[in-house]
Amino acid sequence: MNPEELPIQLPVPLEIKPATADMLPLIVDLDQLCLGGLWTIDGYQRELDSPNSDLLILQRLDSPSVVGVACAWAILEECHITVLAVHPSYRQRGLGQALLYDLLLAAHRRGLERATLEVRVSNQAALSLYTQFGFREAGRRRRYYQDTGEDALILWRSQLQHPSFPQELTQWQQRMQERFNRKQGRIDLQYG
Numbered sequence: 001m002n003p004e005e006l007p008i009q010l011p012v013p014l015e016i017k018p019a020t021a022d023m024l025p026l027i028v029d030l031d032q033l034c035l036g037g038l039w040t041i042d043g044y045q046r047e048l049d050s051p052n053s054d055l056l057i058l059q060r061l062d063s064p065s066v067v068g069v070a071c072a073w074a075i076l077e078e079c080h081i082t083v084l085a086v087h088p089s090y091r092q093r094g095l096g097q098a099l100l101y102d103l104l105l106a107a108h109r110r111g112l113e114r115a116t117l118e119v120r121v122s123n124q125a126a127l128s129l130y131t132q133f134g135f136r137e138a139g140r141r142r143r144y145y146q147d148t149g150e151d152a153l154i155l156w157r158s159q160l161q162h163p164s165f166p167q168e169l170t171q172w173q174q175r176m177q178e179r180f181n182r183k184q185g186r187i188d189l190q191y192g
Ligand SMILES: CC(C)(COP(=O)(O)OP(=O)(O)OC[C@H]1O[C@@H](n2cnc3c(N)ncnc32)[C@H](O)[C@@H]1OP(=O)(O)O)[C@@H](O)C(=O)NCCC(=O)NCCS
Pocket: 034, 035, 084, 085, 086, 087, 090, 091, 092, 093, 094, 095, 096, 097, 098, 117, 118, 119, 120, 123, 124, 125, 126, 128, 129, 132
């Protein structure tokens, strides 16, 4: 179901979980809406089939809907974040943080050392989100995006296996939970 058609009753029950094949059409719809059609259904199917890929969805528990999607590849010791998107009606509620948190947790559990991604220079929301999680700019690809000719910034987040990283994960989780609580239970998101 299209998330826009769902009433946002409080609290909204949500969960993040690995994507399944039945969810692929909804993931592609969200991709179209948020990312302009980055991948086709076959592209997402390849992610499901790959043992080196973590494809996560943020789903409402009260209906078969997808309100967020995130994907990362494990390549050698690196986590390459390829997709992160939240439905426009659900943004600025901490859900992008929750998805990024889960990707980094998955990367840590896989034993990966560092995480990287590319982001449009104009994408302030994403840049701000990644900076909160310790990503730093390490380079730039000139005119990387064909639609606008914009540059891509290359961000890296290192030390995913540092002894202090599990503690950082716990602190992020606590901050996210406090934020959900401050918003008077608007979101009821369980962490895995
Ligand atoms: C980037 C995106 C995933 C963020 O999702 P979200 O659920 O709104 O993010 P959150 O509510 O968790 O916000 C986390 C932080 O991001 C930043 N942020 C989010 N929206 C912002 C906005 N509109 N303007 C500025 N900063 C913003 C803030 O720093 C925020 O932290 P704060 O609320 O403590 O200040 C979402 O905007 C999106 O799907 N964008 C389109 C797809 C995209 O650009 N993906 C990234 C590709 S690299």
